[in-house]
Amino acid sequence: MLDYITSYLGSNTTPGQAGNVFWALVYIMVVFGGISVAVMAMNWLERKALAHFQIRLGPMRVGPHGLLQPIADAIKLMTKEDIIPSEADKFVFWIAPLIILCASFAVYIVIPFGPTHAITDLNIGILFMLGVSSLSVLGVVMAGWASNSHYPLIGALRSSAQMVSYEVAMGMAVVSAILMTSLHGLGPYGVGVGTSGTGTLSMIGIVQAQYEQHVWFLFKFFPLGFIAFGIFAIAMVAETNRAPFDLPEAESELTAGFHTEYSGLRWSLFMLGEYAAMIAVSSIAVTLWLGGWYRPFPNTLIGDTWDLVFSLFPGFTLLALAAIAFVGVMRMPKHPYFRVQTIGLAGFGVVLGLIGLILFAPPVRDRIQDIFWFVAKVAGFMYLYIWYRATFPRYRFDQLMKVGWKVLLPIGIGVLILTAILGVVL
């Protein structure tokens, strides 16, 4: 039994491909738990970062610097009364958040955190991702319909029309990135020599193609890769109904759009699904254009010293976070009422520091590399989401649809055609 469990470690395929059901379940549990923690952290970070953008402080009371605010929110939502509108279709009302949640979480099956750290590596990975994330539109439509009230209905129609429109532009950008995987070679921009490779739709294959071509697809055929990435970045913000494309759920426009009539735990399922979808599409963008789990410059800065330098980054990042926590402790008011918060924050800083020190140990250092760089890149995208929300004004709905169909789609098709031509010619 123990042999069976440990026989997987050290293998060089994902558990899904190795057919190892036990380890696949372990990975699923780890990813599920990780995403839930990430959603809570994202909730806290959004409120704090938005507040600091608007020169105010954000939640400060619940835990030290509001660190326990997400837990307080969760408890509040769980204890709220569960109201179902009368004349609402009960079955559809119940199942709509589940569809959004399942669609958002099912994308994580194919996301690679490392060369073997994915739940499985489907050889149609990108196709699966595009298909499953388009299932969340169904949940939105059903949520608006089942609420039997006009604000949710209009919000659902607008939201689903927006999601469907930007899916097309997203598909064009993704296809142009997939085209770039079929070029193997080491010429300028990574093309030229021996371009007879076949492309791949599998996520791990896409990242490996970026490694073999010595270039992130962001910089490939400059500026085509960059424009494709830009289209995907804009489309993914619109796809997840985030600012500046959040008219369907903006409070001043439509009360709360398609989730107006949902209260308590059902609303928290919507929020969970939205944040999970944000992290999922950011992971897709990182995999397709930003080189996935590879550290910066994996081909040019090679050698043991450079490997050592880059492997110290995880530890230093966590030690920096611990240092920020200790600076916060220093600046806490020296009043007896704040003693518990000070001790809490100091404890949090100590925990972060200990984890940082553990990450310096050589056996951990080598294994945590891939996951750290992937998570760091996705975290950058999450911060960009919050930055967009704080900075940009909202698009009106007709402007939104105009941008989706008349601006992004033609540019996407143009990038696709040019990428194909350059891939054949160069």
Add this chain to the structure above:
Amino acid sequence: MQPVATTFFFYFLSGLTLLSGVVVITRKNPVHSALALIFGLLAQAGLYLMLYAPFVAGVQIILYAGGIMVLFLFVIMLVNLERSQKEEQFNKQWLIGLLAAIALGALFIIVYVKGKSFFPVGMPQPIESNNTQEIGVMLYGQYMFAFEIASLLLLVAIIGAVVMAKKRI
């Protein structure tokens, strides 16, 4: 990679497909029928995966479950009348229709009984790692003409749907 629990998944997925088919044709509320059809389409994508056709499964999820069913749900929301759910659901010729379908079923059973032995018992395990590449080669090589005609057909359908659903031409 060896397939896991083929028998269980086949019966589960095909049972889900047939159950969703029954729900589609018997519900009063068209939204429930659409929901059941979505589950049926997803179960059918699973059946395609079992038949070593991952690309068709992906296309089914993207186009059918994620595109056509969204279209259906939009139109159901636009034309749904409370009154129509309280009316008679089955039309006047339901008995003859049922008899015709049963006759068709009898025909299928005759074909099954006579032709069952034509097929081998087990099935070969084709490689699925380059399924997408081979379909791509075939689509753009042998079936290029049909591909272009299909794209023209979609263009005609788009223009036709827009013209028909406009308020004033």
Add this chain to the structure above:
Amino acid sequence: MAPIGTVHYLVVAAALFILGVIGVLTRRNVVIILMSIELILNAVNLNLVAFSRIWGLHGQVFAIFVITDAAAEAAVGLGILIAFFRNKETVNVDEIDLLKW
């Protein structure tokens, strides 16, 4: 139990086809009739893909074309429904009888 063979998939496809035919012939609501047509097309697709496993990839390519055509047909059919719904506020096929004498 016998190992799952091609015939199993063909039986499932035939059953799905019959369910679709019953839906088309007996229901009054136009949208449900269109959904039954989608069931019929799915049954045909399942047949094609089941055969393609033993006889080459042509079945899968044909199945992709069938899915594309189903999308076009659903769009046009629903467009007709919306255009008709504006004239006469009904979704029952029995009442769409403007050309009857």
